[in-house]
Amino acid sequence: MTLTHFTHPFGRNPWREFGRMQAEVERLFDHARARHNDSYAPGFPAVNLWTSEDEVVITAELPGIDPDKIDIAVLDDTVTLSGTRASEDVPEGAVIHHRERGFGEFSRSFRVPFRIDASGVDARYQHGVLEVKLPKAAEDRPRKVPVLTA
Amino acid sequence: MNTNTAQDLQKQETQLPQRAERQRPRPYAAPRVDVYETKDAYQVVADVPGVSESSLEITVEKDTLTIEAPVEPTRREHRLRLAESVGGGFLRTFALPDGIDRDRISATVRSGVLRLTLPKSETMRPRKIVVQPGA
Numbered sequence: 001m002t003l004t005h006f007t008h009p010f011g012r013n014p015w016r017e018f019g020r021m022q023a024e025v026e027r028l029f030d031h032a033r034a035r036h037n038d039s040y041a042p043g044f045p046a047v048n049l050w051t052s053e054d055e056v057v058i059t060a061e062l063p064g065i066d067p068d069k070i071d072i073a074v075l076d077d078t079v080t081l082s083g084t085r086a087s088e089d090v091p092e093g094a095v096i097h098h099r100e101r102g103f104g105e106f107s108r109s110f111r112v113p114f115r116i117d118a119s120g121v122d123a124r125y126q127h128g129v130l131e132v133k134l135p136k137a138a139e140d141r142p143r144k145v146p147v148l149t150a
Numbered sequence: 151m152n153t154n155t156a157q158d159l160q161k162q163e164t165q166l167p168q169r170a171e172r173q174r175p176r177p178y179a180a181p182r183v184d185v186y187e188t189k190d191a192y193q194v195v196a197d198v199p200g201v202s203e204s205s206l207e208i209t210v211e212k213d214t215l216t217i218e219a220p221v222e223p224t225r226r227e228h229r230l231r232l233a234e235s236v237g238g239g240f241l242r243t244f245a246l247p248d249g250i251d252r253d254r255i256s257a258t259v260r261s262g263v264l265r266l267t268l269p270k271s272e273t274m275r276p277r278k279i280v281v282q283p284g285a
Binding site for chain 1: 182183184185186187188189192193195196197198199200201202224226227228229230231232233234235237260261262263
Protein backbone atom coordinates (compact mmCIF):
# COMPACT_ATOMS: atom_id res chain seq x y z
CA MET A 1 0.00 0.00 0.00
CA THR A 2 1.40 3.38 -0.91
CA LEU A 3 0.73 6.93 0.06
CA THR A 4 -1.26 7.50 -3.12
CA HIS A 5 -3.96 5.46 -1.47
CA PHE A 6 -4.61 8.38 0.86
CA THR A 7 -4.21 11.27 -1.52
CA HIS A 8 -7.63 11.83 -2.87
CA PRO A 9 -7.81 13.65 -6.22
CA PHE A 10 -10.12 16.24 -4.70
CA GLY A 11 -7.64 17.04 -1.99
CA ARG A 12 -9.54 15.44 0.82
CA ASN A 13 -7.92 15.48 4.20
CA PRO A 14 -6.01 12.18 4.44
CA TRP A 15 -6.82 12.12 8.15
CA ARG A 16 -10.50 12.05 7.45
CA GLU A 17 -9.65 9.02 5.40
CA PHE A 18 -7.72 7.70 8.37
CA GLY A 19 -10.81 8.06 10.55
CA ARG A 20 -12.95 6.21 8.05
CA MET A 21 -10.45 3.37 7.78
CA GLN A 22 -10.13 3.26 11.53
CA ALA A 23 -13.88 2.76 11.80
CA GLU A 24 -13.66 0.03 9.21
CA VAL A 25 -10.87 -1.80 11.00
CA GLU A 26 -12.69 -1.48 14.32
CA ARG A 27 -15.85 -2.84 12.80
CA LEU A 28 -14.02 -5.93 11.54
CA PHE A 29 -12.44 -6.50 14.92
CA ASP A 30 -15.68 -5.88 16.78
CA HIS A 31 -17.17 -8.63 14.70
CA ALA A 32 -14.34 -10.98 15.64
CA ARG A 33 -14.62 -9.95 19.27
CA ALA A 34 -18.35 -10.49 19.39
CA ARG A 35 -17.82 -14.13 18.59
CA HIS A 36 -15.52 -14.50 21.57
CA ASN A 37 -18.17 -13.10 23.90
CA ASP A 38 -15.48 -10.97 25.43
CA SER A 39 -16.24 -8.96 28.55
CA TYR A 40 -14.60 -5.83 27.13
CA ALA A 41 -16.58 -3.02 25.67
CA PRO A 42 -15.21 -2.20 22.23
CA GLY A 43 -12.42 0.24 22.57
CA PHE A 44 -10.25 -1.32 25.22
CA PRO A 45 -7.59 -0.19 25.67
CA ALA A 46 -8.34 3.53 25.44
CA VAL A 47 -5.82 4.99 23.04
CA ASN A 48 -4.40 8.37 22.16
CA LEU A 49 -2.63 8.80 18.86
CA TRP A 50 -0.19 11.49 17.76
CA THR A 51 1.46 12.07 14.43
CA SER A 52 4.40 13.94 13.03
CA GLU A 53 6.08 13.90 9.61
CA ASP A 54 8.12 10.84 10.46
CA GLU A 55 6.26 8.86 13.07
CA VAL A 56 3.02 7.96 14.81
CA VAL A 57 2.95 7.63 18.59
CA ILE A 58 0.24 5.56 20.27
CA THR A 59 -0.37 5.48 24.01
CA ALA A 60 -2.68 2.80 25.35
CA GLU A 61 -4.09 2.54 28.88
CA LEU A 62 -3.32 -1.01 29.98
CA PRO A 63 -3.19 -1.00 33.77
CA GLY A 64 -2.03 -4.10 35.59
CA ILE A 65 -0.74 -6.04 32.62
CA ASP A 66 2.52 -7.92 32.41
CA PRO A 67 4.30 -6.02 29.60
CA ASP A 68 5.74 -9.29 28.32
CA LYS A 69 2.22 -10.40 27.54
CA ILE A 70 1.37 -7.47 25.31
CA ASP A 71 1.66 -8.39 21.66
CA ILE A 72 2.49 -5.63 19.19
CA ALA A 73 2.25 -6.74 15.57
CA VAL A 74 3.17 -4.51 12.65
CA LEU A 75 2.23 -5.25 9.07
CA ASP A 76 2.79 -2.63 6.37
CA ASP A 77 0.67 0.31 7.53
CA THR A 78 -1.22 -1.45 10.34
CA VAL A 79 -0.32 -2.04 13.97
CA THR A 80 -2.23 -4.40 16.22
CA LEU A 81 -2.07 -4.32 20.01
CA SER A 82 -3.37 -7.47 21.65
CA GLY A 83 -3.11 -9.43 24.85
CA THR A 84 -4.99 -10.75 27.82
CA ARG A 85 -5.82 -9.17 31.12
CA ALA A 86 -6.37 -11.51 34.06
CA SER A 87 -9.37 -11.03 36.30
CA GLU A 88 -8.83 -9.97 39.89
CA ASP A 89 -7.84 -12.84 42.14
CA VAL A 90 -10.61 -12.66 44.71
CA PRO A 91 -10.06 -14.89 47.76
CA GLU A 92 -12.51 -17.70 48.26
CA GLY A 93 -15.48 -16.74 50.36
CA ALA A 94 -15.13 -13.02 49.68
CA VAL A 95 -18.22 -10.99 48.87
CA ILE A 96 -17.91 -9.06 45.61
CA HIS A 97 -19.57 -5.64 45.74
CA HIS A 98 -18.30 -4.12 42.51
CA ARG A 99 -16.76 -5.64 39.44
CA GLU A 100 -16.18 -2.91 36.87
CA ARG A 101 -12.64 -3.63 35.75
CA GLY A 102 -12.59 -5.54 32.51
CA PHE A 103 -10.68 -8.73 31.90
CA GLY A 104 -10.12 -11.17 29.11
CA GLU A 105 -8.67 -10.83 25.65
CA PHE A 106 -8.30 -7.55 23.86
CA SER A 107 -7.14 -6.54 20.42
CA ARG A 108 -7.13 -3.25 18.60
CA SER A 109 -5.71 -2.37 15.22
CA PHE A 110 -4.74 1.01 13.84
CA ARG A 111 -3.92 1.94 10.32
CA VAL A 112 -1.52 4.80 9.74
CA PRO A 113 -1.02 6.72 6.48
CA PHE A 114 2.38 5.23 5.73
CA ARG A 115 4.26 1.96 5.85
CA ILE A 116 5.83 1.34 9.25
CA ASP A 117 9.50 0.57 9.73
CA ALA A 118 8.89 -2.56 11.80
CA SER A 119 12.52 -2.82 12.95
CA GLY A 120 12.40 0.73 14.31
CA VAL A 121 9.28 0.30 16.46
CA ASP A 122 9.88 1.26 20.08
CA ALA A 123 7.54 0.27 22.92
CA ARG A 124 7.63 1.20 26.60
CA TYR A 125 5.36 0.39 29.49
CA GLN A 126 5.21 2.62 32.54
CA HIS A 127 2.57 3.13 35.26
CA GLY A 128 0.14 1.03 33.26
CA VAL A 129 0.48 2.99 30.04
CA LEU A 130 1.97 1.49 26.90
CA GLU A 131 3.67 3.88 24.51
CA VAL A 132 4.48 2.68 21.00
CA LYS A 133 6.47 4.70 18.50
CA LEU A 134 5.97 3.76 14.88
CA PRO A 135 8.51 5.31 12.53
CA LYS A 136 7.78 5.81 8.88
CA ALA A 137 9.54 3.30 6.62
CA ALA A 138 12.37 4.69 4.52
CA GLU A 139 10.51 3.87 1.30
CA ASP A 140 7.72 6.22 2.30
CA ARG A 141 9.88 9.12 3.37
CA PRO A 142 10.28 11.97 0.92
CA ARG A 143 13.48 11.62 -1.02
CA LYS A 144 15.49 14.26 -2.71
CA VAL A 145 16.39 13.32 -6.23
CA PRO A 146 19.56 14.91 -7.49
CA VAL A 147 19.28 16.14 -11.06
CA LEU A 148 22.26 15.12 -13.10
CA THR A 149 23.56 17.34 -15.80
CA ALA A 150 23.98 15.59 -19.08
CA MET B 151 -25.69 -11.09 52.69
CA ASN B 152 -24.46 -7.85 54.11
CA THR B 153 -26.35 -5.74 51.62
CA ASN B 154 -26.32 -2.66 53.80
CA THR B 155 -22.58 -2.32 53.73
CA ALA B 156 -22.59 -3.09 50.05
CA GLN B 157 -24.86 -0.16 49.47
CA ASP B 158 -22.83 1.99 51.81
CA LEU B 159 -19.76 1.38 49.75
CA GLN B 160 -21.47 2.12 46.50
CA LYS B 161 -20.23 4.89 44.35
CA GLN B 162 -21.51 8.28 45.17
CA GLU B 163 -21.94 10.70 42.35
CA THR B 164 -18.44 11.75 41.51
CA GLN B 165 -18.19 15.44 42.11
CA LEU B 166 -15.23 17.60 42.73
CA PRO B 167 -14.80 18.06 46.44
CA GLN B 168 -14.98 21.64 47.51
CA ARG B 169 -11.43 22.58 48.11
CA ALA B 170 -10.11 26.06 48.28
CA GLU B 171 -6.71 25.22 46.85
CA ARG B 172 -7.97 23.97 43.53
CA GLN B 173 -7.09 26.47 40.86
CA ARG B 174 -9.06 25.09 37.95
CA PRO B 175 -11.12 21.99 37.44
CA ARG B 176 -9.39 19.06 35.82
CA PRO B 177 -11.09 16.71 33.41
CA TYR B 178 -11.18 13.91 35.95
CA ALA B 179 -12.51 10.49 35.11
CA ALA B 180 -13.99 8.04 37.58
CA PRO B 181 -11.68 5.01 37.70
CA ARG B 182 -13.18 1.57 37.21
CA VAL B 183 -13.06 -0.41 40.45
CA ASP B 184 -13.46 -3.86 41.86
CA VAL B 185 -14.59 -3.94 45.49
CA TYR B 186 -14.72 -7.08 47.57
CA GLU B 187 -15.07 -7.90 51.19
CA THR B 188 -13.36 -10.59 53.19
CA LYS B 189 -13.97 -11.29 56.85
CA ASP B 190 -11.08 -9.01 57.80
CA ALA B 191 -11.19 -6.15 55.29
CA TYR B 192 -12.62 -4.43 52.27
CA GLN B 193 -10.43 -4.37 49.19
CA VAL B 194 -10.75 -1.66 46.58
CA VAL B 195 -8.89 -2.23 43.31
CA ALA B 196 -8.92 0.70 40.90
CA ASP B 197 -7.50 1.14 37.39
CA VAL B 198 -5.50 4.38 37.39
CA PRO B 199 -3.23 4.22 34.32
CA GLY B 200 -0.49 6.84 34.32
CA VAL B 201 -0.59 7.35 38.09
CA SER B 202 2.48 6.93 40.31
CA GLU B 203 2.74 6.80 44.10
CA SER B 204 3.75 10.43 44.32
CA SER B 205 0.73 11.83 42.50
CA LEU B 206 -1.88 9.81 44.35
CA GLU B 207 -3.90 11.30 47.18
CA ILE B 208 -6.23 9.28 49.37
CA THR B 209 -8.21 11.10 52.01
CA VAL B 210 -10.72 10.00 54.63
CA GLU B 211 -12.99 12.76 55.80
CA LYS B 212 -15.99 11.97 57.96
CA ASP B 213 -17.57 9.00 56.23
CA THR B 214 -16.10 9.65 52.81
CA LEU B 215 -13.07 8.08 51.23
CA THR B 216 -11.67 10.03 48.28
CA ILE B 217 -9.20 8.78 45.71
CA GLU B 218 -7.66 11.61 43.73
CA ALA B 219 -4.89 11.09 41.21
CA PRO B 220 -4.06 13.87 38.80
CA VAL B 221 -2.20 12.87 35.65
CA GLU B 222 -0.30 15.50 33.77
CA PRO B 223 -1.40 15.34 30.13
CA THR B 224 1.47 14.37 27.86
CA ARG B 225 2.63 17.25 25.74
CA ARG B 226 4.28 16.52 22.45
CA GLU B 227 5.41 18.32 19.37
CA HIS B 228 3.24 15.92 17.46
CA ARG B 229 -0.36 16.54 16.50
CA LEU B 230 -2.95 14.75 18.54
CA ARG B 231 -5.21 12.85 16.14
CA LEU B 232 -7.19 10.56 18.39
CA ALA B 233 -7.90 11.21 22.07
CA GLU B 234 -9.89 8.55 23.86
CA SER B 235 -8.22 9.34 27.14
CA VAL B 236 -8.56 12.92 28.32
CA GLY B 237 -5.64 12.33 30.63
CA GLY B 238 -6.55 14.69 33.45
CA GLY B 239 -6.50 11.99 36.08
CA PHE B 240 -8.90 10.15 38.30
CA LEU B 241 -11.29 11.03 41.07
CA ARG B 242 -13.83 8.94 42.91
CA THR B 243 -15.43 9.06 46.31
CA PHE B 244 -16.88 6.24 48.35
CA ALA B 245 -19.06 6.28 51.42
CA LEU B 246 -17.23 4.31 54.08
CA PRO B 247 -19.19 1.57 55.79
CA ASP B 248 -19.20 1.41 59.58
CA GLY B 249 -16.47 -0.41 61.38
CA ILE B 250 -13.42 0.47 59.32
CA ASP B 251 -10.19 0.79 61.22
CA ARG B 252 -9.23 4.09 59.68
CA ASP B 253 -5.74 4.16 61.10
CA ARG B 254 -4.80 1.00 59.30
CA ILE B 255 -6.03 1.85 55.80
CA SER B 256 -3.21 1.07 53.39
CA ALA B 257 -2.65 1.54 49.68
CA THR B 258 -0.23 0.50 46.98
CA VAL B 259 -0.07 1.42 43.32
CA ARG B 260 1.71 -0.71 40.74
CA SER B 261 1.51 -0.67 36.95
CA GLY B 262 -1.37 1.77 37.12
CA VAL B 263 -3.46 -0.33 39.50
CA LEU B 264 -4.32 1.03 42.95
CA ARG B 265 -5.01 -1.45 45.74
CA LEU B 266 -6.62 -0.12 48.89
CA THR B 267 -7.08 -2.25 51.98
CA LEU B 268 -9.68 -1.05 54.47
CA PRO B 269 -9.34 -3.31 57.51
CA LYS B 270 -12.40 -3.91 59.63
CA SER B 271 -12.14 -2.90 63.27
CA GLU B 272 -11.73 -5.67 65.78
CA THR B 273 -15.19 -4.99 67.17
CA MET B 274 -16.84 -5.47 63.77
CA ARG B 275 -15.28 -8.83 62.95
CA PRO B 276 -17.52 -11.81 63.39
CA ARG B 277 -16.90 -13.40 66.74
CA LYS B 278 -17.94 -16.72 68.02
CA ILE B 279 -19.64 -16.56 71.40
CA VAL B 280 -19.08 -19.68 73.37
CA VAL B 281 -22.19 -20.63 75.18
CA GLN B 282 -21.36 -21.70 78.69
CA PRO B 283 -23.25 -24.66 80.00
CA GLY B 284 -25.82 -23.58 82.51
CA ALA B 285 -25.08 -24.19 86.13
